[in-house]
Amino acid sequence: MTHSHAHSHGAAGAHHHAPEAPHPAQRATVSLLRMTLAERLGLAILLSVGLWGLVWLAMRPA
Numbered sequence: 876m877t878h879s880h881a882h883s884h885g886a887a888g889a890h891h892h893a894p895e896a897p898h899p900a901q902r903a904t905v906s907l908l909r910m911t912l913a914e915r916l917g918l919a920i921l922l923s924v925g926l927w928g929l930v931w932l933a934m935r936p937a
Contacts, residue, residue: 907915
């Protein structure tokens, strides 16, 4: 049994590297290293509130 895989990229998704080469590194859209201190603190608070919310939901009486 043979398996044929037709894979096509349109103009927007065309490959620009050799087929045997790995994909080139892409710039991260979000990086903790590029965030300001206020942004990091806000993210930490948001995550903390979300995790405590999960704990609260898990601890509710059935």
